Amino acid sequence: MRHTFTLANGVEIPAVGFGTYKAADNTDEAIISEAIRQGYRHLDTAAFYFNEEAVGKAVRESGIPREDFFLTSKVWKDHLGYDSTLQEFESTCKRLGTDYLDLYLIHWPRPSDLNAEWRDLDVETWKALEDLYKSKKVRAIGVSNFLPHHLNNLLERTSITPMVNQLEFHPGYMQKAAVDFCKQMGIQVEAWSPIGRARVLKEPLLMELAEKYQVSVAQICIRFALQCGVLPLPKSSSSERMHQNLDVFGFDIEENDMYQLMTLPQIGWSGEHPDRERVRF
Ligand code: A2P
Numbered sequence: 184m185r186h187t188f189t190l191a192n193g194v195e196i197p198a199v200g201f202g203t204y205k206a207a208d209n210t211d212e213a214i215i216s217e218a219i220r221q222g223y224r225h226l227d228t229a230a231f232y233f234n235e236e237a238v239g240k241a242v243r244e245s246g247i248p249r250e251d252f253f254l255t256s257k258v259w260k261d262h263l264g265y266d267s268t269l270q271e272f273e274s275t276c277k278r279l280g281t282d283y284l285d286l287y288l289i290h291w292p293r294p295s296d297l298n299a300e301w302r303d304l305d306v307e308t309w310k311a312l313e314d315l316y317k318s319k320k321v322r323a324i325g326v327s328n329f330l331p332h333h334l335n336n337l338l339e340r341t342s343i344t345p346m347v348n349q350l351e352f353h354p355g356y357m358q359k360a361a362v363d364f365c366k367q368m369g370i371q372v373e374a375w376s377p378i379g380r381a382r383v384l385k386e387p388l389l390m391e392l393a394e395k396y397q398v399s400v401a402q403i404c405i406r407f408a409l410q411c412g413v414l415p416l417p418k419s420s421s422s423e424r425m426h427q428n429l430d431v432f433g434f435d436i437e438e439n440d441m442y443q444l445m446t447l448p449q450i451g452w453s454g455e456h457p458d459r460e461r462v463r464f
Contacts, residue, residue, distance in 0.1 A: 188414050190346040191369045194323045197253055200225035202231050202418035214420050215241035219438035221425040227416045229257035235278035244247035257290035263304040287321045292333035293456050306340045313343050328457045331364040347371045352413055353379035357449030374408045379451035396434050406431045407444050
C-alpha cells in the first residue's frame with residue numbers, strides 16, 4: 184500500500200495524518216512537536232481547535248521545510264458565508280504563520296440543527312473556497328461532516344467538486360451511505376476518530392484481530408480505514424502510541440476479517456450528527 188493518497192486534482196496527501204483536536208490541555212505545542220518527531224507530516228487542525236498557533240510554532244521550530252508538511256485547517260460553522268470565510272482563511276494563515284494551506288475545509292454543513300438557511304450559506308462559503316483555490320492560496324479544498332444531501336447542494340450549485348470530505352469513521356460507525364457517495368464522486372474520505380472510543384477499543388472482535396495480527400486494536404482500526412480507502416487522522420498524546428499509529432504498513436487485514444469489521448453493529452459513535460442536536464453519552 185502506498186503511503187499517500189492522490190486527490191482528484193492530483194495533489195498527494197500523506198496517508199495517515201495527525202489529528203490535533205484536544206491534543207491535550209495547554210500542551211498542544213509539545214504534543215504536536217512530538218508528533219512531528221515521530222514522523223507525522225500531515226497535521227489536521229481547525230480554527231475551532233484553538234491550536235493553530237501551536238501547530239504553526241511546532242512546524243517552524245521543527246526546522247523542517249514548510250513544503251514538507253501537509254497542513255489542513257477548517258472554517259468554523261459560525262463563520263459560514265463568502266466574506267467571513269475569506270477573513271477566517273486569512274486569520275488561520277496568520278495564526279499558522281504560513282502564506283498557504285494544503286487543504287481548507289468547511290468544518291460542518293450548518294451552523295446548528297435548527298438552521299434553515301444552510302443551503303445558501305454552504306454555497307456562499309464554497310464559492311469563497313473556490314476563489315481561494317483559484318488564486319492558489321490553498322492546494323485543495325473540501326468539506327467535513329457533509330452527508331450526501333449536503334454535498335448534492337454544492338454539486339448542483341457550484342463548479343468545483345470538493346476534493347475531501349472528513350467524516351467520523353471507525354469500526355462500528357462507517358457511515359456507508361456517505362462514504363459510498365464520496366467514492367462515486369471522486370471525493371477522498373478522511374476519518375476523524377478512526378480509533379473510536381473506549382467501547383471500540385474493548386470490542387471483542389477487534390481484540391481478537393489485534394491478537395491474530397500481533398498489533399494493537401488501534402492499529403487494526405487505522406489499517407482498517409486505509410484498506411477501506413479512507414485516510415485516518417488518529418490523535419494521541421503519547422509518543423509510543425503516535426509511533427504505533429503510523430506503523431500500519433507492515434500487515435494486511437484479510438478479506439473475511441475486513442467483512443467482519445465492516446458488519447459490526449454500531450459502537451462508539453460520538454453523538455455528533457450535522458442535522459441533529461448533539462447526543463451526550
Ligand atoms: P492517548 O492520547 O492517551 O493516546 P480518536 O483519534 O479515534 O478519537 O482516538 C483518540 C483516543 O485514542 C485518545 O484518547 C488516545 O489516547 C487514544 N489512542 C490513540 N492512539 C492509541 C493507541 N495506539 N492505543 C490506544 N489508545 C490510543
